Amino acid sequence: ASARLFAVAATPETLARLQETRIAKLIFPAGFYNTKAKQIREISRRIARDHGGRVPADRETLLALPGVGRKTANLVLGLGFGIPAICVDTHVHRISNRLGLVRTKNPEETEHALEKVLPRRLWIEINDLLVTFGQNVCQPVSPWCSACPLAERCPRIGVGRHR
16 A cells, blocks of 8 residues: 555655545555554655654654554554654554563553563564554454464463464
């Protein structure tokens, strides 16, 4: 979706000039594509107007943009700028708790708890590793424990049924 979008509009200025319907068509079939199209256009407008066309490299400024939460802000910091930040999505939250690395109730708590137990050098890559692992092995319902390389060490916290 981003490749299609950036092929048409590679800068915040050009992106801000696109119609929301055009952005939505370019990012489809991403989930909530109409809502995201509106947010992308507004974020692009604000980056062009308030930040000289440059994506801000600090969390608080990113969080002030519409539709940007901690997960997205940390993803931008890590992948966009190489600034260590832990991007916690549903997979990272679930697997970190399932493995007993943390005992948290929501992604923000998980982020702060992981900052205490993970070496800073792993903060950027942990999201990609656990998302892939969560999609293919440690799925939300009925994880593939029989194929898991961590099965012998995993306490399976919260796992009811597994394969």
